[in-house]
Amino acid sequence: MLRSVMARLASRLRSSSLLRVGLAVVALGFLGYGVARRWGETVAALGLLSWGSVAGALVAVLGGMGFLLVAWQVILAGLGSRLPLRVAARVLYVGQLGKYVPGAVWAFAAMIELAREHGSPPRRTFSATVLGLATSLGCALAVAAVTLPLASGEVARRAWYLLALVPVIVVGLHPRVLTFGLNLVLRVARKEPLDRVVPGAAMVVAGVWSLLGWVCYGVQLWVLLADVVPETAGYGLPYLFVVAAGAYALAWATGILTVVVPAGLGVREGAMVLALAPVVDTPRALVIAIVSRLVFTLGDVLWAGLGFLLARTVPAPVPAQGASSVST
Template identity: 75%
Template structure:
């Protein structure tokens, strides 16, 4: 819990730096658009939960949905702390309390992250040429990662790579090979989640410029590329500032910089609020779910 409070402190600091712009952004958008955008983010995160849970089950640690929500979303608050290890550490500790060995949680989280990266790059590769050839040319090197990710997500290659990392860290290897069906399910859930992420930008974009459904490709590609850029900038908590700059660049063909920045800031607020709401929901849903160790101790005491 201490780590969660530290993460919330960094999260609040990141928001306070953009507070005035955030207030101005909300004033430019209708409340139902902002609410719809937040709802799309919440749904998208829900599909990401299903993807992560499918991978963890494939590694041999099936968790009840409410427990999985608690582990994933409370642990993910650690991404707002500088560095790339805090979310991993928090999730492994939370999952350990419910019977999932740290190596499986670590493996599932790495697979989930790489799968999300692959889906985001694929979505950007499909949509960006339809919106801006210039942006597509400037980001060719990111698209070049797609074949590597596809090969890396093959279950046997994936298991070998994860076990190599665990061996270097002097940890026990994974005792299950992820099945192809589990990997396909996780990829499908992840891509659906990314489509909802595209919806959240599309709704905001619709308040700024006419275009209707044709703007969805711009919206989906903009957020996908912005997220990838923020992810690869690991020294910045949750990509704060980096993601917004990338989104302004990708939206340039259809929107001027001030309006694009408004969308980027509101998007950041929507994801931040969604992270907190999901973490709170996960905590509430699993509050009566006793940790596995505690249940075992109670059984022995009887």
Template identity: 45%
Template sequence: MNSKAATKRTPRDLAMRALRVLLLLLALAFCAYSLVSQWDETVRAFEEMSWPTLAGALAAGLAALFAHMLGWRAFLTGLGSPLPIKAAFRIQSISQLGKYVPGKVWALVTQVELARTYHVPRIRSFSATLLAVATSSACGLAMAAATLPLTSDEARDRYWWLFLLAPVMVASLHPRIVTWCLDTALRLVRRPPLEHPVSLSATLRAVGWTVLGWVLFGVHTWLLCMAVGGDGPGLPFLATGAFTLAFVAGFLVFIAPGGIGAREAVLLVVLNPVLPAGTAIVVAIGSRVVLTVADLLNAGAATLIGRSTPRPESDESDGTDGNEPGGQELVPGTEPTKERS
């Protein structure tokens, strides 16, 4: 292939690249604002915690984010577009900065467009991301429903209606239900059905990685609770349930960037009765800052990986979205499949 043709960019490609850069700059600006706006509270919170504890919470947070990335990658593989771990990490880490921009669509838009640079059709990356979000929410609610009613009366009394959603959401992850929902949505927008129905094995792998991620987020929260004087044999379970419930609640608040405000409010409700007076807010703020730093570190590492990783031969598309008959998938390891009857 001619090298000039391989590097040729259409006006649409240049526009999408400019949009990704703009979203990245906006995300960094909102990250900076979220840190600066709570600077005094953050300093006071960190003064009550040791640096080894903060480092441990950061390590657990980084590991949790990596596990959730592997869950998204499992869905993408199951849909027919396997990606190397480095590529999946780069896409996920950079796109996740979009969650700091008000609204919940920017991370999704960025993730879909970044995946295109690895020749992942938009339909597949969009579907994998929706499945990952649904799985994360369902598993998070299920873990909160399993841990908090036994350890937190406040959470049980205030958020009982969310707990009722847990079994419904978990049941809705069955591959037949997922495939039917995705195919119905594609039919409504006049697109062909998925080439690769979501398999049970892909779903189980994604659920496994997602649950591991929530457990690691629980470790992150538990370390911060221990640092401010929390104790007791039920604290690890309470910390895990508190974080998963807070994260899901933050996600449901559409306009809040990164769930800011909503996540902290839920953590206060759940943790206030079991931590020394005035320390629950320290945990909430400490968690917010530590995980923001984790997102920034991941995005920085992903940028460096992008510089050292050879780009695909061409970013140009053949005009298909991966679902049309005859569409050819260019992701390494993916084979074309026959159209479903």
């Protein structure tokens, strides 16, 4: 059903340039609304942090997004569609602006249509995006599973149900398992099955790039956290990084699993405050959560703008790769 809805949306986006522009405007409108709705508390939060720490957090976020872009590009190439990095940036991050629109299908539909313009069949783009999200979620939960017990046993116990998903995701990312699952979804939607299995090596490489991205995201929160924790508290920087990495991983995983809220709005912040409780009080944790949300929003906009500008230099669409069949 979801796959069918996305196909119809992608078809309409392809046939109407006005609809594509309208979707972009709506996405930016929701994004702006989310920022404006919290503008007062955002300004207050920024006033409690140094601009150097905010800038450092933004750089870390941009780096993390770059690593996750490469991970998605590797998965898509494994499925048979090799997009240049600048085109992949346009498809992923311009399309991802759709996540700010209520509903789970807008970003998928936009990415499917953008990738189709460069020769990637919808089934590959859809599958690569699902696999990229699952890989990122697995890495996030793995980071949380390693760091939360070191940061706070209480937080780890309260988040046990999320951490229990780690082995499930690892099994699900096995090439044979994930190909079976994706083909089942495509079959239910009466679409052509995948014409190849993602090589295991490609999934490993994508996992490494994703993990590097999550290290950057941990650095992002670490920089902000170190700016609000007083030196007299006696926490060492390594411990603060463990807390920060686990807090953001838990917050993002909680937000992404709450699909009814655009981009995990509000849910992510609540989980982050809980995970930061061992080192900062609630008001300071809220400051970090608010600024972190702003930094990621800026990162989304900057990467979308960069992807749009870079893709304009591509002289012609990249044709889809040949459909060589690989036995499952």
